[in-house]
Amino acid sequence: MNRSIAPDYTQAENLAIQFPEKIQLAEGIQLFWMKDVKDDSVKLDIEWRAGSKYQAKKLVASFTNKLVLSGDENKPSSAIQEEIDYYGGFLQHELDRDHAGLVLYGLRDNIAKVFGIVTEALATVSFPEKQFEKERRVATMAFNIESKKVKNLCQRRFNLAVFGEESAYGKSADEADFAAVERQDLNDFYQAIYQEGTPIVFLVGNVEAAFIEELKTWAQSFRPKTNNYTAQLSRQEKGRIANIVVEDALQSAIRIGRLMFNKTHPDYFGFQVLNTVLGGYFGSRLMANIREDKGYTYGIGSDLAVMEDAAYFIISTEVGIDVREETLQEVFNEIERLQNELISEEELSKVKNYLLGDFLRQADGPIAMMENFKNIHFNELPRTYYSDFIHAIHTTTAVELQNLAIKYLQREDLTIVTAG
Amino acid sequence: MINYEEFKLENGLKVIFHQDKTTPLAVLNVLYDVGARDEVESRTGFAHLFEHLMFGGSKNIPNFDPPLQMAGGECNAFTSNDITNYYNTLPAQNIETAFWLESDRMMELAFTPKSLEVQRGVVIEEFKQRYLNQPYGDVWLNFRPLIYKNHPYKWATIGKEIEHIEKATMEDVKAFFFKHYSPQNAILVVGGNLELTDVKQMAEKWFGPIPAREKYVRNIPAEPEQTEARELVLERDVPSEAIYMAFRMGSRTTTEHFTGDLCSDIIAGSKSSRLYNRLVVEEKKFSSISAYITGGLEEGLFVVSGHLNKDVTFEEAEAAIWESLEELQVELMDPKELTKVKNKHKTSKVFSEQRLLNRVMNIAFFENMGELDEINNVLENYDRITAEDIQDFSKRIFARNRQSVLKVKTKK
Numbered sequence: 001m002n003r004s005i006a007p008d009y010t011q012a013e014n015l016a017i018q019f020p021e022k023i024q025l026a027e028g029i030q031l032f033w034m035k036d037v038k039d040d041s042v043k044l045d046i047e048w049r050a051g052s053k054y055q056a057k058k059l060v061a062s063f064t065n066k067l068v069l070s071g072d073e074n075k076p077s078s079a080i081q082e083e084i085d086y087y088g089g090f091l092q093h094e095l096d097r098d099h100a101g102l103v104l105y106g107l108r109d110n111i112a113k114v115f116g117i118v119t120e121a122l123a124t125v126s127f128p129e130k131q132f133e134k135e136r137r138v139a140t141m142a143f144n145i146e147s148k149k150v151k152n153l154c155q156r157r158f159n160l161a162v163f164g165e166e167s168a169y170g171k172s173a174d175e176a177d178f179a180a181v182e183r184q185d186l187n188d189f190y191q192a193i194y195q196e197g198t199p200i201v202f203l204v205g206n207v208e209a210a211f212i213e214e215l216k217t218w219a220q221s222f223r224p225k226t227n228n229y230t231a232q233l234s235r236q237e238k239g240r241i242a243n244i245v246v247e248d249a250l251q252s253a254i255r256i257g258r259l260m261f262n263k264t265h266p267d268y269f270g271f272q273v274l275n276t277v278l279g280g281y282f283g284s285r286l287m288a289n290i291r292e293d294k295g296y297t298y299g300i301g302s303d304l305a306v307m308e309d310a311a312y313f314i315i316s317t318e319v320g321i322d323v324r325e326e327t328l329q330e331v332f333n334e335i336e337r338l339q340n341e342l343i344s345e346e347e348l349s350k351v352k353n354y355l356l357g358d359f360l361r362q363a364d365g366p367i368a369m370m371e372n373f374k375n376i377h378f379n380e381l382p383r384t385y386y387s388d389f390i391h392a393i394h395t396t397t398a399v400e401l402q403n404l405a406i407k408y409l410q411r412e413d414l415t416i417v418t419a420g
Numbered sequence: 421m422i423n424y425e426e427f428k429l430e431n432g433l434k435v436i437f438h439q440d441k442t443t444p445l446a447v448l449n450v451l452y453d454v455g456a457r458d459e460v461e462s463r464t465g466f467a468h469l470f471e472h473l474m475f476g477g478s479k480n481i482p483n484f485d486p487p488l489q490m491a492g493g494e495c496n497a498f499t500s501n502d503i504t505n506y507y508n509t510l511p512a513q514n515i516e517t518a519f520w521l522e523s524d525r526m527m528e529l530a531f532t533p534k535s536l537e538v539q540r541g542v543v544i545e546e547f548k549q550r551y552l553n554q555p556y557g558d559v560w561l562n563f564r565p566l567i568y569k570n571h572p573y574k575w576a577t578i579g580k581e582i583e584h585i586e587k588a589t590m591e592d593v594k595a596f597f598f599k600h601y602s603p604q605n606a607i608l609v610v611g612g613n614l615e616l617t618d619v620k621q622m623a624e625k626w627f628g629p630i631p632a633r634e635k636y637v638r639n640i641p642a643e644p645e646q647t648e649a650r651e652l653v654l655e656r657d658v659p660s661e662a663i664y665m666a667f668r669m670g671s672r673t674t675t676e677h678f679t680g681d682l683c684s685d686i687i688a689g690s691k692s693s694r695l696y697n698r699l700v701v702e703e704k705k706f707s708s709i710s711a712y713i714t715g716g717l718e719e720g721l722f723v724v725s726g727h728l729n730k731d732v733t734f735e736e737a738e739a740a741i742w743e744s745l746e747e748l749q750v751e752l753m754d755p756k757e758l759t760k761v762k763n764k765h766k767t768s769k770v771f772s773e774q775r776l777l778n779r780v781m782n783i784a785f786f787e788n789m790g791e792l793d794e795i796n797n798v799l800e801n802y803d804r805i806t807a808e809d810i811q812d813f814s815k816r817i818f819a820r821n822r823q824s825v826l827k828v829k830t831k832k
Contacts, residue, residue, distance in 0.1 A: 001625070003480035003524055007516040009491035012444070038442065041770045078701070081692035086756070088763030107767055134701050141707035141727055144659035148555040248657075250548040282494070283485045295541020298549050318549050350490045357492020357511050360444050365774055 012356040017386055018369050020202070023212065025219035031201045031212070032373065034366045042111040042205030043367055047094070047101035050193045053168035053309070054229060058177040060185045061193075063135055065093050065100045067186060068194070069121045070131035077131050080121045089114035097169055098308040099378075101199070112211050119218050122194075127186045140178040147175075151318060153244050154253035154419035161242075161415045162257060162312055164235035169310055198224040200377075204370050231309035234259055236415060244419035252324040252420030256331060257314035258413050262306050263379045267404060269392035271313075274401045275304050276351050277343060278334065279315055281358075283350065285334045286315065294330065296323045306379065313408070321420055328416070338405035342398040352393050359390060422779050422795055425616055426787075429623065431632040432604035436783050436792070437619045438611035440776055446612030447777050448508045448518035450526070451784040453607075454600035455502040456579075457572040457640060457718060465579020468499040469543050469588055470596055474506065476535030478525035491517035499577050502717040503788060509777060512613040516622055523626035526606065529597055536590060543585050547578050555658045556828060566652045567666050567824045571643035573718060602633035607787050611780035640718065643668075650824040655831050660707065662828040663737050664725040667817045672715045673789050678801045679813040680722050684711040685761040686753065686810070687744060688724065692760070694744055695724075705732045705740050717789065722817055734827050748814035753807045765802050 020032040052061040069091070071077040084091055090105040091114075106114045146152050156172040163170030199222065201215060236259045261268060272280075279286040279302025286300045300317035319327045343351075363369055363386075376385050425437045459466050474497065475484045488495055493510030495518075508518040551557045561576050568574035579585055608627065610619050646668060670676030688695040688711035699706040709726035724745075728737050772778055786795040794801075 001629075003520070003527075006487050006490075007520050009514040009517050010511075012492045012511040039770055039774065041767075041774065078692060078697045081690065082760070085690055085692045085764060086760045088767040090764070090767060105767060105771060107770060110763075110767075130701065134704070137704065137729060138700065138707045141660050141729075145555050145727075148657075148659060150553065250553040251545070281489065282496075283489050291542055292538060295538040296545065298542060298546040318545075318553075320545055320548070350486055353492045354489040354494070357489075357494065357514075360492070360511055361494065361509060364443055364445055364776070367774070 011353055012360050014390055015359055015363050015386055017363065017372065018366070019383065020370060020373055025201065025216045026222065028198050028224045029200070029219040029222060031203060031215055032370070032377070033212070034204045034370050035206050037204060037206045037366050040108045040206075042106050042108055042203070042207055043370075044104040044106075044111065044115065044205070045101065045202040046199050047099045047202070048194055048197045048199050049098070049227060049229075050100035050197060051096050051098040053097045053231070054193055054227075055189060057181065057185055058171065058173045059139070059181050060189045061100060062095055063132075063139070063181055064186045064189045064194075065095045066139075067127050067131055067135055068093070068102065068125055068190070069118065070125060070127055071121060072124045072126040072128065075121070075124070076128070080117060083117045084114055087113045087117075091118070108205065108207060111205065111207060112214060115211075115214065123221065125190065127183055127190070129183065132183050132186070136178060136181065140175065143173065143175065143178065150246055150249055150251060150253040150420045151316075153246065154255050154417050155316075157242050157244060157419070158255035158257065158314070158415065158417040161237045161417060162234070162259060163310060164237070166232040167234045167310065168232065169234060169307065193227075196223055196225045197227065198222070202370055202374060204366050234310045238413060238415055240416040242417050244417075246420050249321060249420040251318045252321050252418055253316075253318050254324065254327060255314060255316050255417045256328075256414055257312055258408075258415060260304055260311040260313045260408070262311050263381055263385075267407075269389055270396055270400055270404050271304060271408065272389075273351060273355065273393060273396050274338070274404050275302055275313070276355060277347070277401065278302050278338060281351075281354055283354070285337070286331065289330055289334055290317065290319070290327055294323075294326075296320060296327050308378070324418060324420065332411060335405065335409045335411070339402065339409065342402055345398070348396075348398055348401075352396070355393050356390065359386065422773065422783065424783055424792070426792070427620065429603065429628055431628070431630055432602075432635075433623075433627050433630070434607045434787060435619075435623045435627075436607070436609045436787060437614070437616050438609065438780055438783055439614065439616070440611060440779075441613055443613055443776055444512055445509055445776060446512040446515040446610065446614055447780045448515060448522060449609045449611075449780045449784050450506045450522050451607045451609070451788055452504045452601060453605050453788055454504055454636075455500050456575060456577045457501050458600065458638065459572060459575070461572070461575070461580075462584075463588070463592065464575040464584050465543070465577070466584075466588060466592065466596060467504055468577050468579070469539060469585055470593065471497050471499045471504050472539040472543055473529065473535055473593060474525055476539060477530035477532060479528040479530060481521060481524050482530070484521055484525065488517060488521055493517060501573055501577055503785075505781065505784065507777060507781065515610065515612070515614060519622045519626040522608075523630065526601060526603065526627065527630050531590060531594060533590060536588070536593060540585055540588060543578075544582055547582055547585070551576070551578055555656070556662060559654070559662075559664060559826060559828065562652060562654060563664055563666065563824070563826045566650050566826060567668065567721065568643050570641045571718065572640060573643070573716065598633060599636055602635070603627065603630050604632055604635050607784050609780050609784045609787070611776055611783070643719070646822050646824070649820050651827070652825075653827045653829055655829045657831045658828055659830070660730075661728040661734065661830055662725065663728065663734060663741075664723065664826040665738070665741060666824045667722045667822050669713065669720045669722050669817050671719045672717050673791060675801075676813065677713065677715060677720060679805050679809050680713045680720060680817070682758065682761050682802065682805055683748070683810050683813055684713050684722060685764065686757060687711040687748075689761065690764070695741070698744065699726070699740055703740065704729055705737060738825065745814065745818040748810065749818065752811055755807055758805070758807055758810065762802050762805075766799060769799060
């Protein structure tokens with residue numbers, strides 16, 4: 001046996017994507033249900049258009065989301081949490097810039113109980129003073145701890161530079177904002193954005209039909225109003241914007257990036273492949289050079305992230321404070337190499353095969369399948385999105401990737417922020 | 421219910437197969453029974469540095485990752501004080517690529533000076549990123565030697581100090597490999613959409629020719645019973661003061677592990693726990709509080725930790741935690757409270773077993789403990805615990821002369 005010869009392998013086959021069943025719960029309120037689950041687990045995801053971009057005052061979306069189960073005069077938060085725990089339920093509060101909501105984890109025989117406790121609490125919440133003040137203390141402390149990390153200082157400044165201060169995506173809070181939030185802000189936000197909003201429900205679990213009826217009854221309680229949100233355009237400040245000095249730091253955080261296009265853009269799939277080559281997996285060029293050849297960092301990566309009103313490309317790493325400038329130079333060397341030299345067939349096949357395998361990993365099991373569906377739903381993509389993506393991976397050429405690197409990764413189009 | 425089939429190769433390698441026909445994937449996991457506990461005090465951080473070197477090429481394969489990625493796969497590894505674990509996930513039809521790669525690095529590493537030099541740098545940056553350049557990052561580097569005086573649990577997996585990593589030589593690397601990376605010291609678990617006969621054939625083909633090596637026999641200095649309260653105060657540039665309280669307890673393989681786990685849930689495992697409601701919400705002494713057990717294979721720790729609110733003294737904070745620990749010793753708990761924490765384990769178990777990778781790693785972990793037949797009895801082990809058990813545990817474990825306390829003071 002010759003151990004230096006690799007065994008045969010084949011490319012991962014196309015995905016058998018499953019789509020959830022769509023059920024109208026009430027006027028304008030939809031349920032997406034994946035019921036083909038082989039165990040007793042139930043995951044129920046309720047989301048609103050209640051992300052931080054909808055807030056008029058900083059932190060209100062986050063405080064509201066964290067306190068939606070804070071109770072009222074008759075039933076305190078502790079009693080609500082006690083009951084959820086007693087039935088074995090788990091609860092997760094979710095918030096990003098676009099969406100916010102709750103995720104419930106339970107089993108077939110307890111999910112209805114847990115859901116009942118949660119929805120009763122949602123209907124009566126009054127954001128009691130004690131809970132509100134607790135949240136202010138806890139959140140301020142957590143913020144102060146996070147503000148000691150170079151990666152967060154760097155990321156906040158980067159967001160401001162890439163999206164601009166007009167855009168909701170560019171803003172971040174400072175300590176004074178925690179003192180400025182008031183209880184009334186939460187009540188107002190909750191009423192306008194949650195109670196008069198339009199929740200959307202994603203259910204993964206082999207539940208009884210009766211549970212679907214309960215969801216319908218609950219959905220009747222909403223009085224959805226049209227939300228006239230208009231996004232502020234992002235305005236990117238390019239170039240080397242800032243180096244935030246942190247006394248005694250041992251590492252420097254680096255963020256390099258730019259505004260990009262969304263998932264329906266004709267260059268989207270190709271750019272995702274290019275991103276993978278550059279910094280999207282463990283074998284990427286940035287990892288190979290800056291970690292595996294130079295030993296400057298524990299990790300470096302790049303990503304193309306798409307939100308509702310903007311998208312961005314970002315390279316991020318933390319490196320030894322004495323090699324910050326060398327690292328920046330190497331990052332630009334790698335970008336220029338993508339612009340000046342064709343990617344070899346060998347490397348391109350490796351990236352394609354890796355990505356095809358990764359589609360399988362990202363779609364393994366009903367919960368993962370639902371996450372893929374949410375991507376299609378929220379980004380308003382065609383049902384053929386994943387098969388289109390896979391097709392694009394197969395057909396992408398080295399020349400196309402070189403052109404994309406020239407088109408989108410010019411140094412003068414990038415924003416650079418460092419901290420440390 | 422996790423199904424499995426076991427067999428053993430002639431060189432002593434234990435192999436376990438877990439079939440799952442519902443996934444297009446397969447996982448190949450190799451656990452080596454070596455961790456930071458097997459290091460000597462003058463050369464710490466070595467097991468973990470070695471884990472990095474395992475990706476730097478083997479005798480017949482210059483680089484581990486590219487062929488795996490070519491076959492659509494992905495891999496990673498982790499090191500703890502107890503074990504080192506490597507795992508590969510790939511499309512099921514390409515599982516042989518993982519057999520080839522993992523067997524070649526068990527056979528023999530390439531031992532290239534370049535790999536050692538680079539990975540020293542990478543690990544030093546990891547040391548800075550995770551332990552030194554973060555608020556509270558160095559707590560456990562300092563806490564472990566307070567709790568342990570003799571036992572190798574006194575240093576963290578990353579090592580005692582950066583100098584140990586800087587000083588690692590190629591001779592150290594080679595000696596470590598031949599001492600610990602033998603087939604008798606490893607457990608191979610393969611899971612996914614495969615057939616037993618194929619797994620057997622591939623295991624024989626790729627791992628069978630690896631020679632058995634001298635069996636490493638662990639001989640770890642015992643830690644004497646703690647008889648006095650210990651305390652260490654660190655002064656750091658941090659936004660809030662923090663307290664960490666640790667009590668030594670039974671290992672992962674003892675009943676005490678399950679009792680301790682439930683006890684930690686009751687004290688501060690969720691928003692309905694005793695300490696959260698009392699200290700974070702009502703008395704406003706803490707901005708966060710948590711309790712957990714470490715589950716070490718040599719022995720465990722019961723840890724309570726939290727961040728103090730402004731103007732709360734360490735004395736008040738410590739007294740508040742002790743009040744709750746003593747309450748468990750004096751008052752028998754309401755059975756309903758115990759049912760609550762047991763029910764949460766029932767739910768989390770179902771979710772944790774959904775992922776093939778988790779099931780496969782769990783099999784390796786249980787086999788390494790010598791308790792593979794216990795893998796499907798975990799819930800029963802929790803269910804068996806009574807309110808009296810929790811009370812007994814509390815009386816035995818929570819004593820002033822058994823506590824180690826670390827306080828992080830803010831630098832004025």
